[in-house]
Amino acid sequence: MFTKIFLVLLLIKLTACNNDGFSYNGFLSANLSFDGIAEITPNGLLQLTNNTKQSTGHAFHSMPLQFKDPTNERALPRGLPVQNLGLFSSSNNGNSSNHVVAVELDTVQNLEFGDIDDDHVGIDINSLNSTNSTHAAYYINENGRIETISLISGEPIQVWAEYNGTDMKLDVTISPVKKPKPNRPLLSSVVNLSSVVLKDMYLGFSTSTGLIPTAHYVLGWSFQMNGKAQELDISRLPKLPRRGPKKKSKVLTIGLPIFMLVFILVTVASVLLFVRRRIKFAELLEDWEREYGPQRFSYKDLFIATKGFRDTELLGIGGFGRVYKGLLPSSKAEVAVKRVSHESRQGMREFVAEIISIGRLRHRNLVQLLGYCRRKGELLLVYDYMPNGSLDKLLFDQTISVLTWNQRFRIIKGVASGLYYLHEEWEQIVIHRDIKASNVLLDHEFNGRLGDFGLSRLYDHGTDPQTTHVVGTLGYMAPELSRTGKATTSTDVFSFGVFILEVACGRRPINLRASAEGVVLFDWVSECWRRGLILETSDPNLGTDYLVHEMELVLKLGLLCSHPVPCTRPSMGQVMQFLDGDAPLPDLSSNSFRVSPLEVGHNEGLDAFTMSYRYSSSIGDSILSGGR
Structure with missing residues (x-):
């Protein structure tokens, strides 16, 4: 190391110079x-x-x-x-x-x-x-x-x-x-x-x-x-001495211990990562589920499909959980994944059996349930993805409705066809129990498909349904549910009647902001019908852009299906005949609609909608409770 250097070019006296x-x-x-x-x-x-x-x-x-x-x-x-x-x-x-x-x-x-x-x-x-x-x-x-x-x-x-x-x-x-x-x-x-x-x-x-x-x-x-x-040849110049003492090899004294420490840390980290991933993707799988292998998805695939259930993939939030858009890693098929929370295993086997049975339903107007996945604290249901979302968003979340009357009428007929399949055409009777606009999804061509079978119940043809918890959505629940606790095809028809009034009128079943006579959609439409003004209940967004006979048919059919007296309601087979024009709609006597749904069940001391509101808290109950 240099502390002071003075290299000089000296020119001093010489006697001779034989070379320059x-x-x-x-x-x-x-x-x-x-x-x-x-x-x-x-x-x-x-x-x-x-x-x-x-x-x-x-x-x-x-x-x-x-x-x-x-x-x-x-x-x-x-x-x-x-x-x-x-x-x-x-x-x-x-x-x-x-x-x-x-x-x-x-x-x-x-x-x-x-x-x-x-x-x-x-x-x-x-x-x-x-x-x-x-x-x-x-x-x-x-x-x-x-x-x-x-x-x-x-x-x-x-x-x-x-x-x-x-x-x-x-x-x-x-x-x-x-x-x-x-x-x-x-x-x-x-x-x-x-x-x-x-x-x-x-x-x-x-x-x-x-x-x-x-x-x-x-x-x-x-x-x-x-x-x-x-010029000097740099490559031929001698090397300078090493500055400072010769470095001792630290491979054994320092390198080896560091290598061993790094190796141990990497090994421990790998094991922890493996265990963490096992825990992260851990599923519940019992022996009785093995028969449902083709209908069961791995949690890891669903996690990857939904990008870790990111909020960016969230399609909506329902009463029983969140729904995410996903892309299956193997088939690249678009799906909707619903996460349903549960804390109890009671009735799980029966519930999964029904889920698998519902997964065998095949109809162009039903959202296909592809399978399920069971994990600690939650159940995941996998459905076909519907690109145009739910019907209620297009009815109520738009400044100007984007659905024409032709589209609405086709959606009503499609949902009716799907419900007819559930009630009368499949090997068992399927009671949906939650028919409403938010559970009707639209495919690429805006065809209506009934989805969300989380509340559905099955029973054999020719048998009576068993008593179950009162579940559903306020405004769509038949008034007799508060008294009998039995979900039947007739209670589904009631919900369907409210649904078609919702589609035709562009109003929700209960509107607390409306005037006193318009709070309940059924009451308002039936009152206008009695006054001969039923067409005035049509959605203002449509103007007069609809066929009068189709609008009258749908409005009257909605009143008939959502009649407070169960025996007055038609079956879904009859509904299909009315919509297809194969049978005339029966005349509606004004006396038939003097009894409001609010008055049914009054002998219980509470009106039906009050009972429905009380039981609406059960909507938050787990669909895995197993009660019937």
């Missing part, structure tokens, strides 16, 4: 004269100083040059070490008789010599006070961009000292040893050397150490009296 140029890539073959502690190392370095304190080292080019009188006449002025660098003393510094021209590379700021800083390059004439100096650096382009160099860093550098006798200009250029010579010199001075340089001069290097000893080395040297000096 030389080049040394290392100094093993060089014939040099030494003074002080300077020497050549075994690998060819010119070592000017070593680790001796306050020492001086000089090296001169001696062949074919000769001293006039090497015994009596010294080639250099008497010099002192440390800040005088072995060149001058306080008595001769600056004397014109010195005949010394030097380029200094100085890493110590000596104020007595006017040094600008502790890392500079200077041009010295007969003195240690530089005639011109600047901070050590080199130009990396001709536009003036400059890069500094640390002389004390110990990294080798190149130095070019060039004098043009015609212009009397001395240029000094430096750069890192592996960089090409910059096009622009670092330092330039106009110097008239005629009074400084004698007829015969000597070239060499000089430096010294102070209280902190430092070794200084020269790797190569090239000189030319007339013309351009030969």
